[in-house]
Amino acid sequence: MIGTQLFEGNDIHLTAIDAEKDALLESAWMHDLNFADLQRQGTFHHLSVVEAKKYFIDMQKEAAEKGNQFHFAIRMKSDERLIGFAHIAWVSWSNGSAFIRLVIAEPDDLGRYGQAALDMLLAYVFNELNLYRVTVILPEYNRGIAGLYEQAGFQLEVRLRDFYYRSERLWDQLIYGMLLDEWQKKPEVVK
């Protein structure tokens, strides 16, 4: 329905990223290398506040210029506490496909609000962006968030063997996908 609130959930909402303010928490989270590696692949190092701010500003600039990506801060509705980020990237308009990435820093928040955040992101992808498929790329070692996508009905489609090196060994890359009709069949989806 047109009146359906896309950005407002029961406990959380999807809001704009505030590069200045949100850089403080992003930088603090990135000092936990486990977070850095699990959530921000390819940036296995600390981020100072200045770097985190630049990361967000560059991201917003690229989104405005290319029009093929969308970035949200996930906040608690009660007190606007930042719990993570939701990213939609590499939208291919002709193919109706995109990649999504959900970043929720604290395991407790992931457990409580992860599913709701993912549901809101998927509603935006399918009902507003009018896409046909959505893809998630995960390292095999990121079991915490893999469970969230599996529970939501994503299919494991690709396993690239020995793709990452971490903690003295190689790990596979997993690619998950969900198609529009699979999402529409989910019982909790209100069309």
Add this chain to the structure above:
Amino acid sequence: MNYGVFQGELVRLAAVDTEKIGPVYSQWLQDSEFSRLSDTEPVKVFSPKQVQSAFEKFLPDGYFFAIHCLADDKLIGMIDLSGFDWPARNAWVGVGLGEREYWGKGYGTDTMNVLLRFAFHEMNLHRVNLNVFEYNPRAIRCYEKVGFKHEGRMRACLNREGRRWDLIYMGILRSEWEKRDQASGVRDQNSS
């Protein structure tokens, strides 16, 4: 002339001369079937100048090679290794033969054999990745022949000609390539 590690049985890999590739590649892109086999985004045409400046921009991002036919030295295609992950030692390969009369005659397979030898025995990679469109069985056969293994498919990823197609992922590990390489003697073809 022996081109060493860059020479195969049918082709050799050479440096990309951006001035020469401009008009040639521009002509290849005029063939929409060629472009549709290599790009997921809507195909477009580009002038020789545009192609030249694109290559000048992209060349530092990876290892790009011009594919020349050994028999007549004609420039027939391009191949590149890029997107390197050095800690994991892997990279992505992309290949395209722009000259149609060289399709389906073993040039792609020979090119890929030369590239893999370079990737594993020169770059010391552990793994090489690629993806290929479901509607390109000729390329899929070529990749299978040189030893790539199917690792899955992103379903319904492409939308062309009114239907949806999968994006197929393939990979080859160094150990797999070495086993295959020993069996076929590819490694020694230049030393004899």
